[in-house]
Amino acid sequence: MERSTLIRLTGIATLFLSVVIGSWILFGSRSVQPTEIAPQDFHRFPGVSGPDHATVVPPRVPTSWTAYGEGSKSRLAILLTDPDSSWLGLAHGLKSIGIPFRITRDVREALTHQVVLVYPTISGKVLPPEALRALAEFPKAGGTLIGMQVVGGGLNEAFGFREAVASRQRYDLRLADSDPLLAELTDPRERHLRVGIRDKGVEVMGTYGYTDSAAPLARFDDGTAAVTQKIHGQGRAYAIGLDLGFLLLKGYNNRGEELVRTFDNQFDPALDVWLRLLKSIYRTAQAGAVTLGTVPFGKSLSVMLTHDVDFTQSIKNAVDYAEYERSQGLVGTYFIQVKYIRDYNDDIFFNDEGVAYVARLAELGMELGSHTIAHSRVFSAFPMGTGREAYPAYAPFVKDRTTAVNASILGELRVSKFLIDHFSGQSIVSFRPGELSNPFSLPQALLATGYRYSSTATANNSLTHLPYQLNYDRLTDSEVELFEFPVTIEDEELPKMGDRLPDALEVARQIGRYGGSMVVLIHPNILDHKLAFEKGFVEGVRPVAWFGSVGEFGRWWAARNRVQLDVAPSGRGGTVTMTAPESVAGLTLEVPGGWRLDPSHSSLKDIEQRGTTVTLPQLKGAHTLAFTAASR
Numbered sequence: 047m048e049r050s051t052l053i054r055l056t057g058i059a060t061l062f063l064s065v066v067i068g069s070w071i072l073f074g075s076r077s078v079q080p081t082e083i084a085p086q087d088f089h090r091f092p093g094v095s096g097p098d099h100a101t102v103v104p105p106r107v108p109t110s111w112t113a114y115g116e117g118s119k120s121r122l123a124i125l126l127t128d129p130d131s132s133w134l135g136l137a138h139g140l141k142s143i144g145i146p147f148r149i150t151r152d153v154r155e156a157l158t159h160q161v162v163l164v165y166p167t168i169s170g171k172v173l174p175p176e177a178l179r180a181l182a183e184f185p186k187a188g189g190t191l192i193g194m195q196v197v198g199g200g201l202n203e204a205f206g207f208r209e210a211v212a213s214r215q216r217y218d219l220r221l222a223d224s225d226p227l228l229a230e231l232t233d234p235r236e237r238h239l240r241v242g243i244r245d246k247g248v249e250v251m252g253t254y255g256y257t258d259s260a261a262p263l264a265r266f267d268d269g270t271a272a273v274t275q276k277i278h279g280q281g282r283a284y285a286i287g288l289d290l291g292f293l294l295l296k297g298y299n300n301r302g303e304e305l306v307r308t309f310d311n312q313f314d315p316a317l318d319v320w321l322r323l324l325k326s327i328y329r330t331a332q333a334g335a336v337t338l339g340t341v342p343f344g345k346s347l348s349v350m351l352t353h354d355v356d357f358t359q360s361i362k363n364a365v366d367y368a369e370y371e372r373s374q375g376l377v378g379t380y381f382i383q384v385k386y387i388r389d390y391n392d393d394i395f396f397n398d399e400g401v402a403y404v405a406r407l408a409e410l411g412m413e414l415g416s417h418t419i420a421h422s423r424v425f426s427a428f429p430m431g432t433g434r435e436a437y438p439a440y441a442p443f444v445k446d447r448t449t450a451v452n453a454s455i456l457g458e459l460r461v462s463k464f465l466i467d468h469f470s471g472q473s474i475v476s477f478r479p480g481e482l483s484n485p486f487s488l489p490q491a492l493l494a495t496g497y498r499y500s501s502t503a504t505a506n507n508s509l510t511h512l513p514y515q516l517n518y519d520r521l522t523d524s525e526v527e528l529f530e531f532p533v534t535i536e537d538e539e540l541p542k543m544g545d546r547l548p549d550a551l552e553v554a555r556q557i558g559r560y561g562g563s564m565v566v567l568i569h570p571n572i573l574d575h576k577l578a579f580e581k582g583f584v585e586g587v588r589p590v591a592w593f594g595s596v597g598e599f600g601r602w603w604a605a606r607n608r609v610q611l612d613v614a615p616s617g618r619g620g621t622v623t624m625t626a627p628e629s630v631a632g633l634t635l636e637v638p639g640g641w642r643l644d645p646s647h648s649s650l651k652d653i654e655q656r657g658t659t660v661t662l663p664q665l666k667g668a669h670t671l672a673f674t675a676a677s678r
């Protein structure tokens with residue numbers, strides 16, 4: 047029923063769109079309002095019209111694995127056995143958690159690294175006999191081999207199992223009770239993972255369960271091993287029974303309905319545990335392993351305070367939140383609904399009074415972002431649009447909860463940005479849709495209209511507490527230079543937000559154990575217990591948190607994403623080479639225990655080291671850092 051409504055709706059929207067386009071052709075740039083909106087239901091800012099330029103959505107260009115092909119022997123090597131796979135999910139996951147890696151299709155090249163991950167499968171179909179033999183020898187010669195979906199090729203003995211049994215009936219898996227690699231995974235939600243939720247009755251991804259594995263790191267619910275572990279002297283071999291790239295993309299693409307347990311407000315590290323396991327394996331196996339931290343300036347939690355301004359009273363109250371944030375030296379992100387039309391949802395509030403408040407938010411140093419114009423629940427079903435939508439001709443009208451006319455995705459994005467930019471003096475880069483309605487084409491539409499950071503998903507429906515890069519059409523093969531910062535805590539669930547402060551601080555504590563990020567969403571429709579929550583939350587996390595707006599953290603994260611990190615061992619320490627194409631301050635490195643910075647042989651000043659955490663000042667271009675290892 048829902049689907050047929052959507053199809054009908056799209057039809058109606060297209061029809062009205064052509065009416066609007068018709069008006070454009072007939073009347074040129076004269077302001078034309080569709081007949082169904084009365085003048086008193088439309089706020090006209092005299093002399094304001096635009097944007098003038100046209101938006102062109104770029105075509106989909108598949109990302110080549112060679113984009114991740116460079117790097118030294120210190121990196122994790124991914125031996126890609128099938129380029130037509132979900133490798134981009136794995137690449138984005140490793141980027142998020144901060145493991146330096148490179149992709150190769152050359153077995154010999156891969157085996158010059160100390161840690162090799164074979165993806166997406168090992169079998170006689172994808173690798174020739176001599177390559178399989180070389181892989182089998184690798185752990186015996188002291189290397190660490192991670193095989194994903196090891197289904198053939200005679201490597202059973204190397205990985206320590208008898209048979210790989212395929213099934214679509216496995217839902218849960220549990221980590222082994224005690225293994226040094228799993229030492230940091232202590233929460234029950236980290237020790238009990240899932241590939242699906244049985245009660246949902248939805249088909250889940252296929253997995254391979256390994257039989258007769260002696261000391262597996264994880265087991266499926268049917269008792270077969272999900273992650274084997276075989277020790278060969280110094281070498282190690284791990285067979286993972288599922289396609290981790292595919293699983294990661296289910297979260298990042300928001301297509302993991304069968305895995306999603308809660309919407310928000312909960313700690314759910316379903317994807318993060320896998321990335322932390324890979325990080326643990328890499329840091330243990332790689333001599334001189336250096337990984338990239340996830341939180342600026344060596345803190346353990348990134349916090350973004352965000353506000354959706356989508357109600358008449360909210361735009362005025364927003365200033366109270368902003369004044370509090372400014373008093374604390376914080377910058378909040380205010381997603382503004384550009385509401386210049388009165389409709390089913392609400393009255394007009396993006397008017398002369400409203401834009402004065404928007405200007406005041408900018409004056410207080412706050413970041414402004416877009417929260418669309420129509421704030422329609424069915425934004426996800428809007429047509430893409432023409433890329434020529436402009437104020438005041440663009441007049442989306444919400445008729446009820448499931449119907450909006452004259453509306454398009456590009457219209458919502460480009461016209462809201464134009465008006466917020468115009469009245470705030472900023473050039474906005476952050477976006478959150480009304481009702482978190484998420485069109486498949488949103489990544490490329492955002493990119494085309496000048497946005498860089500999205501806060502559209504929730505942490506729980508994307509299954510992660512780390513930011514991640516988005517893909518074209520939320521599919522598998524084309525990355526888009528756009529990052530998602532999912533909502534962690536919001537204010538609409540009951541009990542009321544003011545009563546949920548201890549729960550939220552507990553979620554913060556869980557996420558802060560591994561450098562996750564937390565986006566807090568507070569609608570400023572009231573002050574009262576919501577503002578009290580914000581104050582209590584800020585006080586509660588202040589000792590461990592780095593605070594920033596979505597734009598600030600987004601710029602940091604995007605710059606971090608481009609950093610190249612390599613290590614050359616020297617003696618018992620090593621020389622770290624970092625290349626940052628964009629200027630970025632507060633990057634952190636996690637170095638091996640016992641490493642001490644040698645400032646006299648490093649090309650940067652003002653580096654701070656606390657234990658294994660090294661915080662860098664402003665960084666741009668290539669730099670080297672020398673470390674010596676204390677003798678133990």
Ligand SMILES: [Zn+2]
Nearest residue numbers: 354356480481
């Ligand atoms: Zn909203």
